[in-house]
Amino acid sequence: MVFECQRDSFKTEFDTKVVSCKPAELETLSDGKKEKLKGYEVIVEDTVLFPEGGGQPDDRGTMNGIDVLRITRQGADAIHFVQTPLDVGTEVHQVVDWKRRFDNMQQHTGQHLVTAIADNMYGYKTTSWAFGQEKCSIELDTPKMTDEQVAIIEDAANEAIRKCTPVIPKCYEADDKELDGIRGRGLPDDHVGLVRVITIEGIDSNMCCGTHVYNLSQLQVIKILGVEKGKKNKTNLIYLTGNRVLNYLGKCYNTEKALCTALKCSPEQHVDMANKLQKNIREALKSKTSLLREVAKYEAEQYKNKTDREEILSIHRKDGDNEYMNIIANEIGQENGVIFASVGNDKGAGLFLLSGPADLISEAGPKIAEILDGKGAGKNGRYQGKANNLKKRKDAEALLRSSLQKNKSEKE
Incomplete structure (x- = not known):
């Protein structure tokens, strides 16, 4: 129908x-x-x-x-x-809802136009297309496309728009000979009644049930954003048309203005400035890692050198990492004390590590992970994992001390 x-x-x-x-x-x-x-x-x-x-x-x-x-x-x-x-x-x-309808019409007719040009010029068949929230894509049956091909397809599409090419819907009986040779992927199994064909004058005729503009001028413009590698040796062509081009351009301009303010440079300098900042960040992270290693060694040495040190070293560092905890554990050694180390948000998520006698750690480890609303694993006197609630460190530490006393009593 x-x-x-x-x-x-x-x-x-x-x-x-x-x-x-x-x-x-x-x-x-x-x-x-x-x-x-x-x-x-x-x-x-x-x-x-x-x-x-x-x-x-x-x-x-x-x-x-x-x-x-x-x-x-x-x-x-x-x-x-x-x-x-x-x-x-x-x-x-x-x-x-006209805003939604007109957007759908523009994107759908745009797909017909780009599909037909890609097929007519290069023999690239469309195998599917995807209607995204912001961008649309056409899957073409080719492993790759050159930048030149993309530019030629875009130019041809916009030339057809500038010529105000008519888009004509027409209906046929299902057995009409006029349907022979018209592009399409076949009719649905439950199709009833007339077959509708959309013709872009001089460019394409295609069986289609969708809504379309009357004239390509109503697309305003086609912009092909680029291509991506698709599935099964195919290529996805990403495009915008109509009001989406205007919306996208507006967003890009607002982003450009925000970057000018944040980076304190002109748009032409954005890439160089971003690369410079990334380099600075990498160097800063490298320095931080080096300093954390030194801090971990120093804190381990301080603990080992104490004559009246506690049986348990409980330590937390907000800006620490997994390496920081492991350095402390390695430097102190299981024979010199029990370690409960953690890093991350002291009131939220982070990492934790336990080190000490194997029987103590294997028993206490899973219980502490449960207290910290996390999970972990370990062997040979070391247990570590992720925690979602480091706010309960004191409860976990209390359990570890209780387990240590119990362990010592059993050995005596």
């Missing part, structure tokens, strides 16, 4: 009638978590709200002021998911 949204992609409002309404659930993602919404699947006589298909996302909009949260197609029907029931026979007024 060809819906009203496909007959006139620029139509934003439409009156129709409810054919059926039945309870249903919709699985959605909310803050990265799956959530099931209770609602209703509504079928109407015809719809101006596009159901997902052909790689294009579905529309959003309203029916009698009720939000339509998902539109899918089943055979000749478009299924509208809403959370308020609508009685069969009710007249409904549909309104399209």
Whole structure:
């Protein structure tokens, strides 16, 4: 079936009638978590709200002021998911979320245009395309593309836009001979009714159910951002068109201004300044690591030289690392005392290390990891791991002291 949204992609409002309404659930993602919404699947006589298909996302909009949260197609029907029931026979007024619709139209027609040019010029077939939140990509059946090829495709696409090339939708009977040789990936198994073809005059004809602009001038511009290595010896071409180019340019400009302020230099100097800062950071980290090694050796030596030293060295360093703890443990040795070292946020996450008699550490290690809300592993008198709650160091230290006393008593 060809819906009203496909007959006139620029139509934003439409009156129709409810054919059926039945309870249903919709699985959605909310803050990265799956959530099931209770609602209703509504079928109407015809719809101006596009159901997902052909790689294009579905529309959003309203029916009698009720939000339509998902539109899918089943055979000749478009299924509208809403959370308020609508009685069969009710007249409904549909309104399209035009901002979303027009963006979908621009990106989809842009994909047809780039796909056709890549095929016509280089024989690179499109095997799939992805509609992203900010960028779109076209998977081409070629292991690589040169910068020159990318530039030529972009130039050809923008030349077609400047020529105001018409984009013409036309419908055919499924057995019409006119469909022979028209590009497409085949019809869905549940397809019903007429077959719709989108023709970019003089460039391409393609079977497609999606919504499209009337004229390539409505794309405004095509920008190919680059190519990436795809799966199975293919290449992904990343592109923007229409309002997305303007939005992307605006974001880039704001980022450029922020970098000018942060780096205190002109845009032309950003890369050199970033490289310089990275070099300085690497040198600073190298110096820090060297100093931490010296500090670890010094603290171990201080402990070993004490005549009245405690049986347990409990030490925490916020800016320490795993190497820092291991140097202390190695310098002191298991025979010279029990070590409980930790690094990181003293009220949050970090690392910990235990060193001492093998029987003591093997027993106390897992218990201390549990107190610190972490996990670890070890052998031969050493146990170390990650902690999520170093705020409980005192509790862990108390358990270690208790375990040490118990261990000594058992040996006596």
